Amino acid sequence: MLILGIALSLPVVQTSIAKYVMTSINDDFGTDISIDEVAISPFGGVKFKNVLIRDHHQDTLIYSNRIKTSILEGKKLLDGDLIFSELHLDGVLFNLKTYKKEKLTNLDVFINAFGQDTTTTDKHFLLTAKEAKITKGHFILTDENRGVPKDVDFTKLNIQLTDFKLYGPDVTTSILKM
Numbered sequence: 001m002l003i004l005g006i007a008l009s010l011p012v013v014q015t016s017i018a019k020y021v022m023t024s025i026n027d028d029f030g031t032d033i034s035i036d037e038v039a040i041s042p043f044g045g046v047k048f049k050n051v052l053i054r055d056h057h058q059d060t061l062i063y064s065n066r067i068k069t070s071i072l073e074g075k076k077l078l079d080g081d082l083i084f085s086e087l088h089l090d091g092v093l094f095n096l097k098t099y100k101k102e103k104l105t106n107l108d109v110f111i112n113a114f115g116q117d118t119t120t121t122d123k124h125f126l127l128t129a130k131e132a133k134i135t136k137g138h139f140i141l142t143d144e145n146r147g148v149p150k151d152v153d154f155t156k157l158n159i160q161l162t163d164f165k166l167y168g169p170d171v172t173t174s175i176l177k178m
Contacts, residue, residue, distance in 0.1 A: 011039040018048075029113045032058065044070045055106035057099060065091030065136075069129075087129040087164075093138045100144040127166040132173075134159040 007013050018038040026033060036050035048067040055061040068088040097106045104112070111125045137157030142149050160177040 009042070011037065014038045014040050031110065031113050046070065053110065055095075055097070056109050057106070059097070059106070060093060060095050061097075061106050061110055062095070063093040064089045081126040082128070083126070084129040085131070087132040089132070089134045089137070091136045092134055093140075095140045096142070097140070098143040098145060102145075125166070127164075129164040130162065132159075132161040132164045134161075 015038045018035050022033050022035055025031060032054035034052045035048050037048070039047045046069050049065065051064045051067055052060065053062040069084045069086060114125050135158050137159060139152065139154045139157060141152035143151060159175065162174045162176060164173040
């Protein structure tokens with residue numbers, strides 16, 4: 001049992017487990033999420049390196065050099081809800097795009113991959129963070145159905161948020177600094 005505990009505390013083992021879990025999630029939901037490295041502390045802290053989420057056209061939806069957090073409620077995570085106390089993202093790219101002849105954004109398509117049949121339940125994808133900090137961020141908003149497709153292209157974003165909540169299509173937050 002001690003050897004198992006020591007093995008599970010090694011980042012290489014944690015990364016292997018995370019890659020296995022990501023492969024399972026990708027297979028089950030038709031998503032394309034990859035993580036290069038994971039380190040979990042015994043106190044609930046989690047660090048991810050080089051997190052990449054590709055959209056349904058294999059373009060980058062979200063990328064982050066580093067994500068640092070602690071998970072508040074493990075059971076909620078197993079239910080599909082991502083509930084964080086603090087969330088720090090460094091070197092993040094968020095590429096929100098509506099492709100030609102499509103009505104939904106790539107984020108909507110991604111979230112819908114985790115959704116359930118709304119005729120039987122009102123459950124939506126939930127992501128919350130009491131505090132969030134983004135450094136060296138880049139946000140792009142594009143709609144290829146318009147004459148001028150690129151609406152927004154913010155670079156060098158440094159943002160501090162509180163009470164962030166993404167519930168289905170609804171996003172709420174308080175921006176402290178930007």
